[in-house]
Amino acid sequence: DAGVIQSPRHEVTEMGQEVTLRCKPISGHDYLFWYRQTMMRGLELLIYFNNNVPIDDSGMPEDRFSAKMPNASFSTLKIQPSEPRDSAVYFCASSWVGGPEETQYFGPGTRLLVL
Amino acid sequence: SQKIEQNSEALNIQEGKTATLTCNYTNYSPAYLQWYRQDPGRGPVFLLLIRENEKEKRKERLKVTFDTTLKQSLFHITASQPADSATYLCALDMMDSSYKLIFGSGTRLLVRP
DSSP states (O other): OOOOEEEOSEEEEOTTOOEEEEEEOOTTOOEEEEEEEETTTEEEEEEEEETTEEEEOTTOOSTTEEEEEEETTEEEEEESSOOGGGOEEEEEEEEOTTSSSOOOEEOOOEEEEEO | OOOEEEOOSOEEEETTSOEEEEEEEOSSOOSEEEEEEEOTTSOOEEEEEEETTOSEEEETTEEEEEETTTTEEEEEESSOOGGGOEEEEEEEEOSSSSOOEEEOOOEEEEEEO
16 A cells, blocks of 8 residues: 555645645545644644544634545645644544554655745 | 653664653553654654553564553663664543544654764
Protein backbone atom coordinates (compact mmCIF):
# COMPACT_ATOMS: atom_id res chain seq x y z
CA ASP A 1 0.00 0.00 0.00
CA ALA A 2 1.19 3.53 -0.73
CA GLY A 3 0.33 4.75 2.74
CA VAL A 4 -1.66 7.85 3.52
CA ILE A 5 -1.46 10.33 0.65
CA GLN A 6 -1.78 14.07 1.12
CA SER A 7 -1.83 16.90 -1.37
CA PRO A 8 -0.52 19.41 -1.90
CA ARG A 9 2.73 18.93 0.00
CA HIS A 10 3.31 22.67 0.17
CA GLU A 11 0.87 25.53 -0.13
CA VAL A 12 1.61 29.25 -0.05
CA THR A 13 -1.37 31.55 -0.17
CA GLU A 14 -2.39 35.05 0.77
CA MET A 15 -4.56 35.97 3.67
CA GLY A 16 -8.23 35.75 2.82
CA GLN A 17 -7.85 33.04 0.21
CA GLU A 18 -9.53 29.65 0.42
CA VAL A 19 -7.27 26.68 1.03
CA THR A 20 -8.23 23.04 0.45
CA LEU A 21 -6.09 20.20 1.74
CA ARG A 22 -6.68 16.66 0.53
CA CYS A 23 -6.15 13.24 2.01
CA LYS A 24 -6.44 9.67 0.80
CA PRO A 25 -6.35 7.21 3.72
CA ILE A 26 -4.98 3.69 3.60
CA SER A 27 -7.47 1.37 1.95
CA GLY A 28 -9.53 -0.53 4.51
CA HIS A 29 -8.94 1.91 7.33
CA ASP A 30 -12.14 3.09 8.96
CA TYR A 31 -10.85 6.04 10.99
CA LEU A 32 -9.45 9.26 9.58
CA PHE A 33 -7.88 12.05 11.63
CA TRP A 34 -6.82 15.60 10.74
CA TYR A 35 -4.06 17.17 12.84
CA ARG A 36 -2.26 20.48 12.86
CA GLN A 37 1.35 20.81 14.04
CA THR A 38 3.09 24.01 15.08
CA MET A 39 6.18 24.69 17.14
CA MET A 40 4.12 26.44 19.79
CA ARG A 41 1.23 24.01 20.17
CA GLY A 42 2.65 20.72 18.95
CA LEU A 43 0.40 18.17 17.28
CA GLU A 44 -3.28 18.97 17.78
CA LEU A 45 -6.25 16.90 16.69
CA LEU A 46 -8.71 18.95 14.67
CA ILE A 47 -11.39 16.43 13.69
CA TYR A 48 -11.83 12.73 13.13
CA PHE A 49 -14.15 10.54 11.12
CA ASN A 50 -15.34 6.98 11.55
CA ASN A 51 -16.74 5.27 8.47
CA ASN A 52 -16.89 8.65 6.73
CA VAL A 53 -18.97 10.24 9.50
CA PRO A 54 -17.51 13.13 11.54
CA ILE A 55 -17.38 12.01 15.15
CA ASP A 56 -15.63 14.82 16.97
CA ASP A 57 -14.78 18.25 15.60
CA SER A 58 -14.11 19.90 18.94
CA GLY A 59 -10.55 20.65 17.89
CA MET A 60 -11.51 22.71 14.88
CA PRO A 61 -10.33 26.23 15.72
CA GLU A 62 -13.29 28.14 14.37
CA ASP A 63 -15.93 28.28 11.69
CA ARG A 64 -13.34 29.11 9.06
CA PHE A 65 -12.32 25.45 9.17
CA SER A 66 -14.44 22.68 7.70
CA ALA A 67 -13.79 19.05 6.83
CA LYS A 68 -15.59 16.49 4.73
CA MET A 69 -15.26 12.83 3.92
CA PRO A 70 -17.52 12.07 0.96
CA ASN A 71 -16.29 8.48 0.70
CA ALA A 72 -13.93 6.02 2.33
CA SER A 73 -10.99 7.01 0.16
CA PHE A 74 -11.05 10.79 0.27
CA SER A 75 -11.23 13.64 2.75
CA THR A 76 -10.74 17.39 2.56
CA LEU A 77 -9.91 20.07 5.08
CA LYS A 78 -10.89 23.55 3.99
CA ILE A 79 -9.92 26.91 5.44
CA GLN A 80 -11.94 29.89 4.27
CA PRO A 81 -10.82 32.60 4.65
CA SER A 82 -7.25 31.75 5.57
CA GLU A 83 -5.25 33.83 8.06
CA PRO A 84 -1.50 34.01 8.79
CA ARG A 85 -2.04 32.21 12.12
CA ASP A 86 -3.25 29.18 10.18
CA SER A 87 0.32 28.62 8.96
CA ALA A 88 1.30 25.15 10.12
CA VAL A 89 1.84 21.60 8.94
CA TYR A 90 -1.42 19.71 8.54
CA PHE A 91 -1.36 15.96 8.83
CA CYS A 92 -3.91 13.39 7.92
CA ALA A 93 -3.78 9.99 9.62
CA SER A 94 -5.82 6.84 9.32
CA SER A 95 -6.25 3.76 11.44
CA TRP A 96 -7.89 0.39 11.44
CA VAL A 97 -9.53 -0.35 14.74
CA GLY A 98 -9.77 -4.00 13.92
CA GLY A 99 -6.00 -4.25 13.76
CA PRO A 100 -3.79 -5.61 16.53
CA GLU A 101 -2.98 -2.18 17.92
CA GLU A 102 -4.71 1.16 17.86
CA THR A 103 -1.99 2.88 15.92
CA GLN A 104 -2.36 5.73 13.53
CA TYR A 105 -0.65 5.95 10.17
CA PHE A 106 0.29 9.48 9.20
CA GLY A 107 0.66 11.05 5.81
CA PRO A 108 3.62 13.25 4.87
CA GLY A 109 1.74 16.42 5.74
CA THR A 110 0.89 19.64 3.95
CA ARG A 111 3.03 22.62 4.89
CA LEU A 112 0.79 25.69 4.71
CA LEU A 113 2.08 29.24 4.72
CA VAL A 114 -0.45 32.06 4.75
CA LEU A 115 1.08 35.44 3.95
CA SER B 1 -7.68 17.91 31.27
CA GLN B 2 -4.84 15.57 30.51
CA LYS B 3 -1.43 17.14 30.06
CA ILE B 4 1.62 15.39 28.65
CA GLU B 5 5.12 16.53 29.43
CA GLN B 6 8.14 15.59 27.41
CA ASN B 7 11.54 17.15 27.81
CA SER B 8 11.65 20.05 25.40
CA GLU B 9 15.42 20.18 25.43
CA ALA B 10 17.23 18.02 22.92
CA LEU B 11 18.95 14.90 24.18
CA ASN B 12 22.47 14.69 22.85
CA ILE B 13 24.29 11.37 23.27
CA GLN B 14 27.24 9.44 21.89
CA GLU B 15 26.71 6.61 19.46
CA GLY B 16 26.51 3.26 21.21
CA LYS B 17 25.03 4.66 24.42
CA THR B 18 21.47 4.12 25.61
CA ALA B 19 19.07 6.99 25.05
CA THR B 20 16.29 7.39 27.60
CA LEU B 21 13.34 9.66 26.89
CA THR B 22 10.64 10.55 29.40
CA CYS B 23 6.91 11.05 29.05
CA ASN B 24 4.95 12.25 32.07
CA TYR B 25 1.21 12.76 32.25
CA THR B 26 -0.74 14.65 34.84
CA ASN B 27 -4.25 13.33 35.09
CA TYR B 28 -5.88 9.99 34.48
CA SER B 29 -3.88 6.91 33.61
CA PRO B 30 -4.51 6.02 30.00
CA ALA B 31 -5.52 2.58 28.84
CA TYR B 32 -2.47 2.61 26.59
CA LEU B 33 0.42 4.81 25.61
CA GLN B 34 2.15 4.97 22.25
CA TRP B 35 5.53 6.20 21.05
CA TYR B 36 6.08 7.68 17.62
CA ARG B 37 9.16 8.81 15.73
CA GLN B 38 9.10 11.93 13.57
CA ASP B 39 11.82 12.93 11.13
CA PRO B 40 12.07 16.48 9.75
CA GLY B 41 9.53 17.10 7.01
CA ARG B 42 7.71 13.83 7.62
CA GLY B 43 4.72 12.57 9.52
CA PRO B 44 5.04 10.65 12.79
CA VAL B 45 5.66 6.92 12.50
CA PHE B 46 4.37 4.47 15.10
CA LEU B 47 6.99 2.58 17.10
CA LEU B 48 5.50 0.89 20.14
CA LEU B 49 2.31 0.65 22.17
CA ILE B 50 2.17 -0.34 25.83
CA ARG B 51 -1.02 -1.01 27.77
CA GLU B 52 -1.78 -0.04 31.34
CA ASN B 53 -1.42 -3.61 32.56
CA GLU B 54 2.00 -4.01 30.94
CA LYS B 55 5.12 -2.89 32.76
CA GLU B 56 7.52 -3.21 29.90
CA LYS B 57 7.58 -3.86 26.17
CA ARG B 58 10.47 -4.46 23.82
CA LYS B 59 11.04 -4.33 20.09
CA GLU B 60 14.55 -4.89 18.81
CA ARG B 61 16.67 -2.08 20.35
CA LEU B 62 13.63 -0.28 21.74
CA LYS B 63 12.17 -0.69 25.21
CA VAL B 64 9.21 1.09 26.75
CA THR B 65 8.17 1.06 30.39
CA PHE B 66 4.91 2.26 31.89
CA ASP B 67 4.57 3.20 35.56
CA THR B 68 0.99 4.21 36.39
CA THR B 69 2.00 5.09 39.96
CA LEU B 70 4.55 7.62 38.77
CA LYS B 71 2.36 8.55 35.77
CA GLN B 72 5.37 8.09 33.58
CA SER B 73 6.63 6.19 30.57
CA LEU B 74 10.28 5.78 29.68
CA PHE B 75 11.46 5.06 26.16
CA HIS B 76 14.90 3.52 25.75
CA ILE B 77 17.00 3.04 22.64
CA THR B 78 19.97 0.79 23.31
CA ALA B 79 23.16 0.82 21.25
CA SER B 80 22.02 4.10 19.72
CA GLN B 81 23.04 5.01 16.18
CA PRO B 82 23.16 8.35 14.33
CA ALA B 83 20.19 7.08 12.29
CA ASP B 84 18.15 7.14 15.51
CA SER B 85 18.37 10.93 15.53
CA ALA B 86 14.80 12.22 15.30
CA THR B 87 12.02 13.65 17.43
CA TYR B 88 10.15 11.14 19.57
CA LEU B 89 6.54 11.77 20.53
CA CYS B 90 4.49 10.01 23.15
CA ALA B 91 0.73 9.80 22.78
CA LEU B 92 -2.04 8.80 25.18
CA ASP B 93 -5.56 7.66 24.54
CA MET B 94 -8.40 9.92 25.67
CA MET B 95 -10.06 7.35 27.91
CA ASP B 96 -13.46 8.22 26.48
CA SER B 97 -13.87 5.11 24.35
CA SER B 98 -12.89 7.10 21.29
CA TYR B 99 -9.76 6.48 19.30
CA LYS B 100 -8.40 9.95 19.78
CA LEU B 101 -4.84 10.46 20.93
CA ILE B 102 -3.22 13.32 22.80
CA PHE B 103 0.36 13.89 21.72
CA GLY B 104 3.22 15.29 23.71
CA SER B 105 5.37 17.98 22.16
CA GLY B 106 8.20 15.53 21.59
CA THR B 107 11.85 15.26 22.51
CA ARG B 108 14.55 15.66 19.91
CA LEU B 109 17.28 13.04 20.07
CA LEU B 110 20.71 13.67 18.54
CA VAL B 111 23.12 10.74 18.37
CA ARG B 112 26.71 11.80 17.68
CA PRO B 113 28.92 9.45 15.67
